[in-house]
Amino acid sequence: MASDQTRTAILAAAERLYADRGFGDVTLRDIVAEANVNLAAVNYHFGSKDELIAELFVTRSIQLNRERLRLLQAAEEAGDGRASIDAVLRALVGPTLRGCLGPENQRSTAARFMIRVSIESVPPIRRIRNREIDHLRKFIAAMRRSLPGHSDVELYWGLHFALAMAQQTVRDSERLTKLSEGKCDVDDVEGIIERVVSVAAMALTVGDARSKLPPRVLARDAR
Amino acid sequence: MASDQTRTAILAAAERLYADRGFGDVTLRDIVAEANVNLAAVNYHFGSKDELIAELFVTRSIQLNRERLRLLQAAEEAGDGRASIDAVLRALVGPTLRGCLGPENQRSTAARFMIRVSIESVPPIRRIRNREIDHLRKFIAAMRRSLPGHSDVELYWGLHFALAMAQQTVRDSERLTKLSEGKCDVDDVEGIIERVVSVAAMALTVGDARSKLPPRVLARDAR
DNA sequence: TTGCATTTCAAACATTTGTATGAAACTATC
């Protein structure tokens, strides 16, 4: 056991620096300076720089997934095992948006770190990302319970689009603010969640309508 | 003037390598080896590595924007100055999706390069990205013409979501394929375009309905 | 205290990186 205060100091310092300055230009020396520990400590406690980053990301991912599942379970229990599609989607995108949007000076280090992750992915993180699929399947299952009769394909697309909208909003909230000259309020987190949820929910219903149309009337455009 | 065949050889080699292996682990030495030129050639012709990357990105961005505007103009001319919202959105997301999706072995180097850009952004590229806003404003204007009476805020969100869905599909098509066990066909490019367009178009109409509701009935959820 | 394991530390290592240099090769103009 012993004092793993060095370990946690490194983790905290690294997360702070990565959150503020990105993965690109934070070196081990920056981290150990911030943490007031010796350069060799990182390799001693984590093995390598990549493993440090990975541990940081895994920790935060687990927290996010746990929060998502907590909301999902709560919603399903409240609905006797079947939550509304809105509630399922809210459980999916809510935690991300709640954590990573809102007034900038109120965002936790953890949130700012996860924003960085979504902006500039780095090899050790990308390797881990693949495990996310099992987690998402639980939401597909919940969506299936929520919308029985819907084709799976539509559920997958709906989930994909919901995540897309949430992710992009987190990633590029600055651009949206600039483009809209402030008219889109990215600090109104709950409003944004509802917006994403309602569009995604609608995508699910639209999808099925679409798939019943003959394909010809869909495609084709001035080219 | 003279022979800028060295220049173009470097550009081609760099784009190929970045497309295949990402920005992270492609060095100048890799590039010059691939291009069969001398190491110093990059600095001689481009000034620095970052300027090489920037030129690559600017070139491809201009091409993309030009294609988007071409489709937009065509659609507006066909509609006597006012295109359908679907056509506007198609012009926005079509080129990206058409270029970056479809059977992997048929994707051009340029397309694969742009996919990389969207996955792992790098400082010189991020700096340029900001200029994209003026380009997007043209689409906002077209959307305004297409849907007079819509509030601007809704248009901004609609465009934002449309790009989000397109980008995420490009960026994470692999995950979607895995998640859906192949049931979502990411090679059906035109189908995906229509899907994104119809969801985004619907988001625009939904948004206005939403904004007329009293805010209280919207938010709030099991927490 | 003694002894053993864990942890810290300063220093060095070994690469890798982008960039600069200065001479050589080439090209085109007069």
Place this chain on the structure above:
DNA sequence: GATAGTTTCATACAAATGTTTGAAATGCAA
């Protein structure tokens, strides 16, 4: 064909980076 401008080349430079090392310090149990 000499000259001036451009381009290529081998090589060196300088800085940064993650990692390793081996000794010193510390903690802890017997």
